Amino acid sequence: MVGVDNLLQAVSLAILYAPTTSASPFPGSVKYTTHHVREVGKGVRIETFHPPSTYETFGTGIDHPLVERDNPDLEESAIAFVGSRLGVSKSAITFKSGFTGETTRRAFVKQTHDGVPFANAVANIAFNRENRVVAFGTSFVKPTRVSSSQPSIPIGDAIAKAEELIDGKYNGHPPSIEFLALPDGSAVLTHVIQIQNDKTGTWVEAFIDAHTGQLRSVTDFVNKFSYLVLPIAIEVPTEGFQVLLDPQDTVASPLGWHSDGTTSTTATAGNNVIASKGAPTPQTPPTSPGNVNAAVVNAFYVVNTVHDFSYRYGFTESAFNFQTNNFGNGGRENDRVVVSVQSAAGNNNADFATPPDALENDILVHENTHGITNRMTGGGTGRCLQTTEAGGMGEGWSDAMAEWTEHKSADVPDYVMGQFVTNTTAGIRTHPYSTSPTVNPLRYSSIATLSEVHDIGEVWANMLHNVYSALVGAHGFSTTARTNPGGTEGNIVFLHLFIDALALQPCNPTLPAARDAWIQADANRYGGANVCILWQAFASRGLGVGAAGHRDSTTVPDGC
Template identity: 35%
Template sequence: MAVGGLLSAVALVAAGLPAGAAAVEASPHLPLLDGATDNLDAVLDVRDVTRAVRPTTAQRDAAAALVAASGDGARLTWDRRFGTPRSLRRDGGYLTSPRTGEAADVARAWLTEHADAFRLTDADIAALTVARDHALPGTGTHVVTFVQTFDGKPAVRGGRMTVAVTKAGEIASYAGDPVGHGDLTGSYALSAGEALTKVSGALAPGVLSAVKQLGTRAGYTVFDRGAFAGPSYVKQVAFPTKDGARAAYRVQFVKALDEAWDVVVDASSGAVLYRASLAAHDASGTVYENYPGAPSGGQPVSRSFGPTAQSPKGWVDPTGVVGTGVTTIGNNASTYANYSNFLVPADQAPRPVAPTGQFDYVYKNRWAATKGSALPPSYVEDLNSAATNLFYQHNRIHDELYGFGFTESAGNFQVTDGAGTGGQGGDPILGLVHAGAASGGAPTYTGRDNAYMLTLDDGIPPWSGMFLWEPIDDAFEGPFSDGNFDASVVEHEYVHGLSNRYVAGGSALGSQQAGSMGEGWGDWYGLNHLFTAGLTTKAVVGQYVTGNAARGIRNYDYDQNPTGFGDIGYDVTGPEVHADGEIWTTMLWNLRKRLVAKYGAAKGAEVAARLVTDAMPLTAPDPSFLDARDGILAADVDRYHGDDTDLIWSVFASRGAGASAVTQTGDDTDPVPAFDHPAAVRNGTLSLKVVNATTGAAVSGAKVIIGRYEARVTPAARTSSTGGAALRMVAGSYPVLVQAPGFGVQSFTLAVSAGKTTAKTLRLAPNLLSTASGAKVVSTSSQDDGLPGTFAFDDTAASVWRTATSSTPYNAGPDQRVTVKLAKPATIDRIQVSAFPNVGGGRFATLKDFTVQVSDDGVLWRTVRTGAFGYQAPRPTAPDLNYRTFTLSSPVKAAYVRFFADSVQGDTSTAAQVAEIQAFGSSGALTPTAPAPDAPFTDSGTIVTGNPAAGDPTGLQNVFGVTGAEFTTTCALPVSSQGADGWVSKLPAGFGDGQHTVSVTGGESTPAGHDLDLYFLGSDCSLKGSAATAAADESTVVPGGTAYVLTQLYTGANVPFTLTARDAG
């Protein structure tokens, strides 16, 4: 169907490709598009990335010659979707000798010389248009971004080639995602207005709005906003495919100020080809440089709004030409109140007016004083001070980033771009003060406890909305505060504009890892400024708006974050851009700290900012963490001649993004971490032997995890049949977890020294409550059918016991319990518990208080331990809910253990969740046995009619067909309409543990073929996730909590199918 797999590319070393003609290669199942049918932030792409396009033999030969000509240390990677070179750089050097000519001409000539490697002709190279020619400040290097054209139409979401040319004319690096030679197919049968109507009808069903053309801007046809929040923009484009391009329209549709999408639709049919959210959620004046009350920058100060080196005409337009007088409008920013959810003309919006240019207002904090009164005066009394503060910060950030290279030719935000500077102009950032304050409170809270940035193409103004913050029970329990006064939040949002405009030439953050880095860059730049300006010594983002001085709005103070590349997906949310973005921030923050240690505070911070910013345009489109790492390495060679390459590799290797790390695509949520430096002299070897502490026998198949999280992370190694595992690692101290059936999860801290082998024998005590150790769950007082009590005793927090949902809050009802009989009586001295929720299960429905009882006979019980999981406001986070060990006051002998979930974190939650309960002590010899894989489950049948309306072709509305609608209404089997346009299969108990896979394969009954999709439903028939790509068949992971699978026929007729679910092993 039109819901596509996530866009990305795989890095394959040229020398490692097998011989043969152009082909495609099947890949393992892709990460689940959890909630793809109703998650409007998910990237949807019809291009099927389940099969990698292989370069031709001629391409490989040409690429090998290109790598050889580039010199020792050159590395070329391939784009998975198009089978063309994705990146090329050389460790410590350039790809060519100096050449003469303009940078764009030098770059084009180099591409022409190697056209065969790109599967392009000389004519294709000549037809490339220069989308951006940007000089990196201070180096003289030009980053030239070309865009492919097809019949004169520019390619979008592919077809980009970026070449860095040094001041001396050397080719420094290449990155891109071009498609090989091919034609434009299809036609522009639809008009621009009809394309917009198709998009608005899908994204805002039921909303009638007239289509009225207003004119043109930045190459787009502009349409009046009608019933929506802002105008929409449409233009003709070409949408690259593996063998050419499709005639298409690019539509930038603004439904609400914090809801807008970049949509590419087929110009003949209006079918959605691609969709991504554009919104990212998060004179002189008296301002706060940090936030009110901060130890540094927490007092109101007067700051000049006059000329700076980056804004030579100052920040304020002194003419008052907009009709309101001297106000918060200038070349870089326009700042005003936005109490509703619509854009209004600048001269009609409430904003401060200061005829003398003195924006000196007292911040009264009336929002907090009135305890969140939604009725004026409340926050309205602080409009002038809030607008002044936001205007100051937006201008300050403009100047800061301008100095780092985000200038006119890079696509920055300005009304007027200086003559000859490049860029479109006409796009100052719109700062929306108190965004949605009047309309966004109870009961929906759509205008509370958040902030956002919405970035459109160069030449179209972006906007950033700052919300009011208030405590919301069991959701976000922070203070009453005003987001306009938290400098870290304001800069985080602004930097979304930087990354969306600057990385790989702009509009190139379409993968999961890229979106995560978008969040991570925002945090990093905010902290970099605050530290450099001496305004903080704590690496905390959002302290003011959350009231949390220890970690702010994130899981950690970044000086204490233990996560790395293999931890993608570790958080309670599963893979999610904010959570995984913290991993990227941590890597960059460690890089900054190492550079500060090497050069001192001022120079170290400057070098870090230059490297991080220079790397953005040098990075491949839709990048992975590894692509962006390589961009930083390329930036170091260009600006600092490789002075810090060794340090950069050490930083990234220590966090799992080392030389041997692998990610299939930027959408890979299970990348393989590696901790090695490319220079062997920097590495040591960690040699482990894992044995059973009670028998001395080797433990095979154990996961060796570098980090502090176990669920949903990727191990660095698994032990062999002899219990051995070896890792090459850059020198350092590492947290290590070992997880194995029957042994639970056990933690160690190990150090590795360069040039040495660290040999360690890790003795694992058996987990006495594990079913793999012979323990048996004898009773569970309450459980969800998809998340049974046995899931708490399977040695992993990836699966979760959840009680049945009650009609009343859990804390007001009985304490549910689970009882386990040990394999044999044993002495217990400690209990280990994880309170992680099921993905999507809600962080406030997690375990708080618990009681542990033991018994000799299962009849008489005695309490041996109580415990609790607390959390730091405003909400429970991963470190609050991760494994904790509770030691008993004295060891006890037991044959049975009973665990009570006494309460949960949220008073309104109607169920409890416990991920894992483990017990350790002494038992004599105990030999756990890994459970045999579950026998595969199969179901088959014939589906009569394809239903393109089922599931919704845009993947947005969660519209089920006849069979799905009946089942989700009755939530009972059998289904009378079974086989009409779908088929419901009930999975065996235990298959919804997040550790099983499912595939569906259809037979061909018509020449037109078929398209089958999968939807996963819980025991209450709620949607848990989906796999709905353009592929005929589907294969993915069964999401946790799944009880039923709905196989839906999107296209085809009388299609026989077989569904198979099996243990992932």
């Protein structure tokens, strides 16, 4: 089983790749940056490993080998830069995906050996409008030994083994052969197989050793819920229901919410979302008596709304969003979000399930945001928020997005997540999100004493609350931010940087890497106009210059 490495080795690897700091030694929590313990199937416990990422940002950019070419090919440019930067042969690099956004072109590549890609050795590169490299993240490895690239176990046997261990069924997604880097420095060949069990809500990629049949790792596509809730209408039902006519944004959803260009419905099914009670069917009525049907309608409305405003800010077809029909705009099709209301289990690619009874909007926005962050980090793989720390940040981004949707003015009060669910003003988190260290004392160093992803997520979400407050304080608030991302107000700036940074950061980022991606995103889009605002907000919670290994720094760059 993958998880038999010792803590000292993990700490050594993290120190090797972490930013320089005078604090030593790092706490044991540094293992969160490369590992995650998961339980799958019938009591199978596995510790997955993800090679540590290094991450560099370059402000206005640096040159790459093909910089002088007119309109250079993204794939060629990315492979040339990675090869020159890491000193590896171009034959050891495979282009995976890429897209062009408003401010940068992003490319995602994999390390290969004998023509076989590594599952967990990847890199991402961002080029600015001047065709210069502005960000580079990599988890490429130098294995001490590599197993044969020809499998000795047939795929049928591997599928049977995966079904047995995961307690599910192969879902028909084409299996692949990929190398997997292990914490002892070796690399093993694996059959990669998707296994599902709708009854238990399991959906994983299983990495079965193609020579020994051993389960080496898993990628979990499901974000587990820690609350029993059904979102409804606005933040909480006590604020009242409203009848909204034609709320769709036809820039993001050109055929509206009930058509994919081939099929039109009057049910809670369309190009972006299908929402239903239990197993989804297109015939689910949009209006029917009772809380369940009201919840289905509201879930359909909320997820479509998040689709539309996130589309405006860059989560488009080419950036790996969720749609049945991509209207010729790039990306893969036939992957709309499935929302199963009042289901005890659910799948996430993204599929979202909310178990019975309760009624709060921020929860559904939170879950929907997992789809955005999992798709945009790593170029659509769904594999790049799998470490404990990165998974925790996923929870933090989701809380921060939920909060963003609920602001109505320039006021930034303390924010409580899930207060209606628990019927308490304290909500479902340990503290309200707040700019006051008395109300919320969480800092970067708090992670050293935390081990659960939602707890780690609170640290990141509270930092983003502070960033949001600082940007709105400096630039004001737009009441039309969801449909007009062209303004200069602070809430617009915040969401642009939120979305832009996701595709800039490396696979399985740490908090310092994600911070650097935000600062680079500001350099790309706003010419660095907000650099000091960002640094001061992050540093106020310990994520200043030199913060690393879950040790605080309150230092900001000269001039800030």
